[in-house]
Amino acid sequence: MSDIEPGAVLFDLFGVIARHQSEEGKALLVAAMGATDDPTAFWNAYWDLRLDYDRGGLDGPAYWRAVGDRLGLDVPLARISALIEADIESWRAVDPEMVALVERLASDGRTIGLLSNIPTELADRFEKDNPWLAAFSVRAFSGRLGMAKPEPEVYLWCLDRMAVAPRETLFVDDRTENVAAAEALGLAGHVFTDRPALEARLS
Template identity: 45%
Template sequence: MPQAIVFDLFGVIALHQSAEDKQRLERLAGAPPRTFWESYWALRKPYDAGQTSVDYWATMGRRLGVNYDAATVKALIDADLASWTGVDPTMVDLLGDLSAAGRKLGLLSNIIEDLVPVFEAKHGSWLSRFHARTYSCQIGVAKPDHDAYRIAAARLGVEPRDCIFIDDNENNVRAARETGMQAEVFTSPAQVRRLLAA
């Protein structure tokens, strides 16, 4: 049995953006959906690693050929942050059960700096169940960089080989395995329960 269970956040515990959230961002950005989302994700890695929200959206504007004023940038930031705050209550219940059973829990998330206080203010009750929360924006590296996994393990006081890591992204799972972690691609809360029971 692994000493620690390390979870990804978005796509595992937290939900991805809804269609309504995406449409709101597209309208605010004033860009065609395909062009907007290609740019949104292409520029995301530095943002996850600590780039400021203002700089990210300024870079987005230059790439899209749009000069966003300060009010539009604020609206884009607010809409983007709000779009990443939903969670799966079934996974929250699972975390509660694992915590009650005395399991050591870690969180390893690619997350932008401005979202951390927003998310923690909304979900602090169950986030407190984690023994360590490792955020990309605070450590300066994002998954699948191997250092992210090593730092997450170190913050839990264990070696990577003592962790099992759960993420919905195959590239992130592969990188975790390369650092020595056990790792599985997330499909459902029921899958996690079966995995940990085994």
């Protein structure tokens, strides 16, 4: 831990400010794929292939065709469009209290950035629907950058554009492996559990 108290904050998005997939949204995705007979196999394929989609190695159609291939299902273009839309919808919810915290930090003059493993289609829609994202001086979405947490380069990309040193920055994420990767680079880390604990860390 640095002897300098971090003033800048680099946030994860989902599981911190935005919510993880809703159960209703997850059910709609399984139905859109036609995988209701074996949802476990669907989710195994979804997550096994997700990092390549998140970091831009696969676009939406290629990702959903790969998921279909893993399940032995044909995925025509109309179904791909429905799957992309259902996937976006499943990730749309945000935590209004965390949004308020982000906006308060920005208004207080803190340098804040956003680093999220998120595919381009979802990033585009999320930015369109959430004008509060303008509070972040830097928004790093893995699908646009071609790199993703916990790769060290993506943290360094953010720090460079935020114009802050690692020891001046607190990284907030709900995944311990992502926080550990940031700490290995000299950032302070906070594994997010809830807003009050984060506010106590920031005070």
